Amino acid sequence: MTQTMRPPARVKARPAPPRRRSGRFLPGLGRFALFALPGLVAYALFVLVPIGMTAYNSLTNLNPFNPPTRFVGLRNYVSLLGDTEFRQALVNTIIVTAIITVLANVGGLLIAMLLDRPTRLYVLLRGVFFTPVVLSSVVISVIWQAILTDDGLLNSALRGLGVDEPPGWLSDPGLALYSIAWIMTWQMLGFCVVVYLAGLQGVPRELNEAASIDGAGALQRFRNVTWPMLAPALTINVVMLLITGFKAYDQVRVITNGGPGNGTTVTMAFQVVQTAFVSNRIGYSSALAAVMLAIVAFISVVVLRFLQKREVSQ
Amino acid sequence: MRRTLIFGLAAVLAAAGCGVGETTQPESGAAASGGKVELSFLVFETPNLDAAFWDAAIARASAKVPEVTIKKLVTPNIDRTAYAKQLDAAGNLPDILQSVNPAGFAQAGKLAPFTDEELKNFIAPKAGAIGGKVYQLPYNTQVIPVVYYNKDLFAKAGITAPPTTYQELLDISKKLKDGGTTPFVVGGGGADTWADMYPLTGTVATDVYKKTPDWLLQRAQGKVKFTDPDFVAAAKKIEDLAKNEYIDPAGLSRSYADTEQAFRDGKGAMYPMGSWFATSADANKPSFEVGAFPWPTDDGSPVTPTFTGGGTLVSATAKNVELAKKWALAFDEDKENNDAFVRKDGSIPAIKGYTPPADMGPVYNATVEIYTKGMADGSIFDAFSQEAGDGALPPGLADKAALGVQDLITGKKNAQQFAEFLDDEYAKATQ
Numbered sequence: 001m002t003q004t005m006r007p008p009a010r011v012k013a014r015p016a017p018p019r020r021r022s023g024r025f026l027p028g029l030g031r032f033a034l035f036a037l038p039g040l041v042a043y044a045l046f047v048l049v050p051i052g053m054t055a056y057n058s059l060t061n062l063n064p065f066n067p068p069t070r071f072v073g074l075r076n077y078v079s080l081l082g083d084t085e086f087r088q089a090l091v092n093t094i095i096v097t098a099i100i101t102v103l104a105n106v107g108g109l110l111i112a113m114l115l116d117r118p119t120r121l122y123v124l125l126r127g128v129f130f131t132p133v134v135l136s137s138v139v140i141s142v143i144w145q146a147i148l149t150d151d152g153l154l155n156s157a158l159r160g161l162g163v164d165e166p167p168g169w170l171s172d173p174g175l176a177l178y179s180i181a182w183i184m185t186w187q188m189l190g191f192c193v194v195v196y197l198a199g200l201q202g203v204p205r206e207l208n209e210a211a212s213i214d215g216a217g218a219l220q221r222f223r224n225v226t227w228p229m230l231a232p233a234l235t236i237n238v239v240m241l242l243i244t245g246f247k248a249y250d251q252v253r254v255i256t257n258g259g260p261g262n263g264t265t266v267t268m269a270f271q272v273v274q275t276a277f278v279s280n281r282i283g284y285s286s287a288l289a290a291v292m293l294a295i296v297a298f299i300s301v302v303v304l305r306f307l308q309k310r311e312v313s314q
Numbered sequence: 315m316r317r318t319l320i321f322g323l324a325a326v327l328a329a330a331g332c333g334v335g336e337t338t339q340p341e342s343g344a345a346a347s348g349g350k351v352e353l354s355f356l357v358f359e360t361p362n363l364d365a366a367f368w369d370a371a372i373a374r375a376s377a378k379v380p381e382v383t384i385k386k387l388v389t390p391n392i393d394r395t396a397y398a399k400q401l402d403a404a405g406n407l408p409d410i411l412q413s414v415n416p417a418g419f420a421q422a423g424k425l426a427p428f429t430d431e432e433l434k435n436f437i438a439p440k441a442g443a444i445g446g447k448v449y450q451l452p453y454n455t456q457v458i459p460v461v462y463y464n465k466d467l468f469a470k471a472g473i474t475a476p477p478t479t480y481q482e483l484l485d486i487s488k489k490l491k492d493g494g495t496t497p498f499v500v501g502g503g504g505a506d507t508w509a510d511m512y513p514l515t516g517t518v519a520t521d522v523y524k525k526t527p528d529w530l531l532q533r534a535q536g537k538v539k540f541t542d543p544d545f546v547a548a549a550k551k552i553e554d555l556a557k558n559e560y561i562d563p564a565g566l567s568r569s570y571a572d573t574e575q576a577f578r579d580g581k582g583a584m585y586p587m588g589s590w591f592a593t594s595a596d597a598n599k600p601s602f603e604v605g606a607f608p609w610p611t612d613d614g615s616p617v618t619p620t621f622t623g624g625g626t627l628v629s630a631t632a633k634n635v636e637l638a639k640k641w642a643l644a645f646d647e648d649k650e651n652n653d654a655f656v657r658k659d660g661s662i663p664a665i666k667g668y669t670p671p672a673d674m675g676p677v678y679n680a681t682v683e684i685y686t687k688g689m690a691d692g693s694i695f696d697a698f699s700q701e702a703g704d705g706a707l708p709p710g711l712a713d714k715a716a717l718g719v720q721d722l723i724t725g726k727k728n729a730q731q732f733a734e735f736l737d738d739e740y741a742k743a744t745q
Contacts, residue, residue: 061745064403065418065709145504149572150564151581170503170567173724257507260566261721262714262735277399279710279743280418 051293057286065280076287086288088263089271090295092177096267097245099181100188105237107185108192109230115193116200126197130190137187141254144183145170148255170256173264180251180265188244192237199233200226235307239300246296249273268292349381351634353409353641356387356401358394361571362594362658371654375645382641384410391505392570409632410642413624415702416442416449418709425449426628426635428643435647437664442623442702450702451625453646454661457685458619458697459512459586459609462595462677466602467495467583476607479614480520480551487560490583497560499582500723501573507716509570511699512586513561514552514719516609518698519619521548524611527695531705533740540736549722549729556723563724589681593660596675606680608688618688619697622664708743711736 058076062069080086111129115122132140147153148169158166169179203226211221249269252258258266258274266274272292276285357368365388372384387408389397395415401407407424419425427447433439441452463476468486471493477483487497502510522529522544529545532538540546555561568576577585578600585591586609595604611617626642628635645651652663656670660678662685663670670682688694696705699712707715718735721727727735 064399065422067422145569149503149567149569150562151568151572151576151579168564168567171564171724173721173726253505255504257505257717259502259507259717259720260563261724261726262717274710274713277396277403278713280399281742281745282403 054286054289054293057283058290060283060286062283062286063280064282069283072283076284077291079284080287080291085263085266085271086268089266089268092263092265093246093248093267093269095177096181096184096248097242099178100185100245101238101241103181103185104188104192104241105234107189108237109196111189112193112196112200116197126193129193132187133190133194135187137250138254140183140187141251144179144186144251145255148179171260173261176256176260177265180248180255183251183255184244184248188241191240195233195236196230199230203229231307231311235304235311238307239304242300242303243296246292246299268295350383351381351637352383352385353633353638354385354387355410355412356389356394356398356408356414357412358389358392360392360659362590367654367658371645371648371651374648374650375641378644378648379637379641382637384641393505407629407631409629409638410645411627411629414450414627415706415709416444416627417702417706419627420444420447420449424630426630426632426639428639432639432643435666437666438622441664444703450623450627451642451646452623452664453625453652454655455620455622455664455685456624456661456697456700457589457608457681457688458621458700459516460589460592460606460681460684461516461609462577462585462587462591463605463607464577464580464583464600464602465605467580468605471495471583476605477610478607480610480612483610484560487555487558487584491558491560496562496582497584498555498562499573499577499585500561500565501568501570501576502565502716502720503567503572504569506570506573507713507720508699509573510566510719510723511712511716512588513555513609514549514715514722515619515698515700516586517548517551518545519695520609520611520617521545521551523619523695523698524615524617528705530696530698530701530707534704534744540733540740541730546729546733549732552719552722553725553729553732556725561723566720566723588660589662589685590660592678592681593657593675595677597657604677606677606684608684616688616691616693617695618684618693619695620685620688621697621700621702623702624661708740711739711743714739714743 059071059073060069061072061075115126115129145152149155150168150171152169154169155166167175170176207225207229208221211225216224247269248267252265252267252270253273256265258264258270268288269292272285272289275288276282279285355372357363359365359368368386368388372386376382376384391397394411394413398407398411398414398419402419402424407419416425420427421444427449428451430439433448433451436452438452438455440448442448442450461476467490468474468476471486471489473486473489477486490497498513500510500513502508525544526532526538529538533540538545552561556563562582565573565576565582574585574587574591574594576582580602592606608616608618625646628638628642632638647665649668652661652665652668653671655661656663656674656678660681662682670678674682699707699715701707715736718727718732718739721735722729722732
């Protein structure tokens with residue numbers, strides 16, 4: 001069978017509509033600048049200027065209650081190296097971040113797979129799981145404090161079940177940090193669920209069907225089809241959880257105030273605020289904030305690069 | 315292009331200019347209208363001192379100083395000093411502030427001092443002085459701590475009278491514990507870490523301040539240290555109370571309100587707390603009778619740790635400093651306001667000629683009796699971590715001390731380590 005290829009019919013060129021003049025007043029680039037300028041000004045005022053001020057203050061001994069302010073060079077940064085409280089805050093922050101990143105991802109994925117059904121009940125359940133995400137961290141902290149305190153709901157239930165001395169979830173220095181991490185995980189779980197659900201709904205059904213026909217079991221289908229397709233969702237979740245973990249403040253402030261004891265649940269963000277507004281050492285706290293910014297930025301960029309490479313290779 | 319950028323910048327600046335005008339205009343207007351000055355007043359709310367309490371007290375003071383209108387600001391939590399610092403850092407220190415610790419603010423010239431003439435009606439006009447000047451009206455006295463106790467639990471354990479020596483306190487604690495009752499209710503959870511301080515405040519008064527009343531002033535001068543034997547001995551008493559399980563570490567998860575509730579629920583027999591608990595116990599009676607005794611010394615001699623001050627402060631940059639001071643004095647000296655403070659917060663007003671309402675309850679009266687006895691026998695001393703003025707802890711150290719007490723109670727630090735920790739923190743805070 002032969003097929004004759006006909007040349008495409010020539011379309012009679014219609015006269016182009018008269019091009020609207022962009023105006024002498026606002027040429028293309030100028031119009032772009034006009035629209036971008038308010039955003040740029042706001043970004044500069046609320047992000048770049050504060051970062052610049054923080055960087056500058058970190059080189060001073062600024063203490064509004066103990067003037068005069070002097071330029072001290074890198075002394076604050078050198079002091080940080082030997083500051084055991086800073087090291088403890090850094091370790092605590094890393095522990096909290098690691099826990100919420102792993103648990104919220106694993107839990108979120110499992111729940112998303114369970115909820116990936118089109119019935120109304122599952123749609124309702126998605127809303128239930130997402131509710132903690134939209135609640136204020138302070139509200140969530142107050143609720144969990146009522147649950148985890150010594151006389152709280154959890155220990156009352158445990159006592160009811162015959163446990164004579166239930167754990168001090170918030171009063172035991174060995175447990176308090178993990179309680180904080182659990183509360184943050186619980187709050188972020190819904191976010192991960194929604195992101196993974198969106199990812200799951202983007203996995204073409206045909207791929208799973210083809211894998212089934214090829215004899216792949218459920219686990220193999222997940223490993224070789226679903227999981228690689230969820231790479232963008234994993235990237236979003238991991239980066240968001242890393243940022244959430246590194247800026248943990250509200251829960252610590254409301255639930256433990258850094259205790260029990262000195263430094264037990266202190267995170268970097270908490271230490272920055274305490275140093276600035278309780279101890280009045282704004283210069284030193286600015287150095288803390290600058291180091292925190294550098295750490296968060298470095299880890300976020302490295303993880304983002306790694307996960308994005310993974311997305312491409314998938 | 316350049317013209318476009320200039321136009322855009324002008325538009326943004328114009329918008330920003332409009333915004334500023336809109337926020338400042340009403341204040342200027344209020345100040346100008348009818349010759350009245352609008353002054354901001356920072357207060358804090360607690361279960362005892364609620365919004366209605368502050369509104370009524372403000373109205374009474376404003377009636378006496380009609381040229382002032384008050385814009386009430388409320389702190390987000392009980393830590394009004396930390397919030398005042400945040401407002402100050404943003405350049406928004408309120409004109410008048412209630413019960414904020416003046417340390418730091420005064421030295422930095424942010425507060426207006428009161429003159430001797432303005433302080434003539436106060437019993438202790440120089441209380442809390444900083445460099446000889448008084449920045450906070452010394453309007454009331456609080457005994458910190460008073461040991462409130464559950465008379466039913468004492469009776470159940472066969473205890474017939476409150477202790478008069480520290481050894482008796484230990485004996486009573488042992489009896490209570492052997493009978494299955496936790497001797498002390500101590501809290502400090504959530505943002506209320508400060509609530510764990512009171513046993514230590516008691517032991518520092520009996521073991522340190524009794525010998526050296528100006529100990530903290532000497533600490534500032536470098537003459538003494540926390541690691542000196544007297545202070546370590548005071549901390550060791552708390553370490554031992556916890557080791558003997560007379561203080562339950564699980565209580566450290568309880569907020570201030572939950573701690574009070576735990577005492578009300580009979581979860582412990584003794585509740586070392588500030589004298590403000592008295593009116594709470596009278597107004598909302600527990601199911602048992604509450605008694606009160608001062609923290610005992612080793613030899614039974616009297617020691618009454620107190621704090622006098624805690625009143626209103628005026629910003630040095632208030633819109634009208636003289637009017638603000640006039641209003642602050644009207645607020646703190648008003649008889650009805652003081653009656654309200656007595657009824658709601660168990661305060662013991664330090665105003666000349668003031669007598670509390672005759673119908674105060676038994677716990678308040680027992681508390682006042684402790685104070686009156688202390689005044690009579692000359693056993694009034696400072697309350698550690700509550701001090702204001704030259705003899706106060708540096709900013710932030712009281713919070714650190716409260717966290718350190720948690721370490722003492724949980725066994726994470728012993729008394730010596732706690733004292734070393736305080737010396738380290740003192741050095742950092744005074745850098």
